[in-house]
Amino acid sequence: MQKKSAKKGTKGVGEPNKTMDSSGGSVPKKARTTTTAKEEEEIFNVFSLEMDSLECDVCFLPFESQIYSCKNGHAACGSCCISMRRKCPTCSEPVGDFRCRAMEKILAGMTRPCRFNKHGCTETVRYTEARAHEEEACRFAPYSCPFDGCAYRGRLLYGHILDAHAPAGDAATFKKCTTSNAMVVTVTLQKSTPFRTLLHPDEESVFLLLNGGDVPTARSLSVVRVCPYGAEVDQKAESTAGVLLWWSLSARLELQFVRQLQGYKAKRFLFVPDDFWGSTDSLDVTVCLW
Numbered sequence: 001m002q003k004k005s006a007k008k009g010t011k012g013v014g015e016p017n018k019t020m021d022s023s024g025g026s027v028p029k030k031a032r033t034t035t036t037a038k039e040e041e042e043i044f045n046v047f048s049l050e051m052d053s054l055e056c057d058v059c060f061l062p063f064e065s066q067i068y069s070c071k072n073g074h075a076a077c078g079s080c081c082i083s084m085r086r087k088c089p090t091c092s093e094p095v096g097d098f099r100c101r102a103m104e105k106i107l108a109g110m111t112r113p114c115r116f117n118k119h120g121c122t123e124t125v126r127y128t129e130a131r132a133h134e135e136e137a138c139r140f141a142p143y144s145c146p147f148d149g150c151a152y153r154g155r156l157l158y159g160h161i162l163d164a165h166a167p168a169g170d171a172a173t174f175k176k177c178t179t180s181n182a183m184v185v186t187v188t189l190q191k192s193t194p195f196r197t198l199l200h201p202d203e204e205s206v207f208l209l210l211n212g213g214d215v216p217t218a219r220s221l222s223v224v225r226v227c228p229y230g231a232e233v234d235q236k237a238e239s240t241a242g243v244l245l246w247w248s249l250s251a252r253l254e255l256q257f258v259r260q261l262q263g264y265k266a267k268r269f270l271f272v273p274d275d276f277w278g279s280t281d282s283l284d285v286t287v288c289l290w
């Protein structure tokens with residue numbers, strides 16, 4: 001307190017910047033452009049921070065509410081302590097027994113508006129919760145178009161795909177199965193095509209049939225939902241997808257939501273050996289949603 005009042009007392013409003021004109025008179029206009037003591041206090045109470053100092057040293061993701069360290073003070077997040085088998089990657093000492101309470105306290109007090117506030121989100125998020133909110137929960141986060149080279153990023157992905165990609169034959173639409181409640185679509189998939197876009201007749205939901213090249217001598221087929229978000233999806237909506245090939249190979253998969261394809265690895269997929277692709281390197285694939 002003493003420090004603050006001393007600061008206010010010694011620095012009168014505008015005083016230090018008061019200048020004299022050639023006739024010796026003061027120039028009050030210029031003085032008014034200087035900051036008040038209160039403004040100055042606010043300015044000088046804001047410190048800039050290297051954001052990577054708030055990230056886990058192991059996974060480089062922002063710290064969440066619990067931060068751990070080894071006895072030498074190297075910090076790691078909870079999931080990294082587990083994945084590193086509680087051995088500090090820097091000094092090999094056990095990590096996970098000590099909590100960095102001071103750091104946790106700082107992060108707990110750091111808040112900012114959601115980064116999608118321009119899109120309509122009014123939430124204020126804590127530093128430790130921002131990632132989960134913006135990547136998964138925020139209803140206002142824009143979607144990125146999955147097509148390579150397409151720069152579309154917005155809330156109207158369904159309409160965008162319909163206008164920009166469907167005319168070129170890059171999208172197919174599900175139809176209700178005549179014998180059950182399932183939604184079904186059959187598409188011809190080229191071996192070299194990384195995905196096919198599947199639209200739901202609800203004019204909102206976009207799915208991708210992914211054609212992964214991550215398995216030797218085969219392709220891995222899986223289905224993901226790219227919009228809307230998990231939190232926005234009606235509880236009754238489809239939660240499972242099936243992938244069928246000529247009714248000879250099939251897999252039942254739990255539907256995942258993906259924000260971006262880059263780096264996504266399906267947990268379950270239909271393994272399609274190279275022999276299945278035939279001379280045209282293509283296959284007819286049926287996708288069902290339950």
Ligand SMILES: [Zn+2]
Nearest residue numbers: 056059077080
């Ligand atoms: Zn980590």
Ligand SMILES: [Zn+2]
Nearest residue numbers: 070074088091
């Ligand atoms: Zn260490």
Ligand SMILES: [Zn+2]
Nearest residue numbers: 114116121138
């Ligand atoms: Zn938000």
Ligand SMILES: [Zn+2]
Nearest residue numbers: 145147150152
């Ligand atoms: Zn696009």
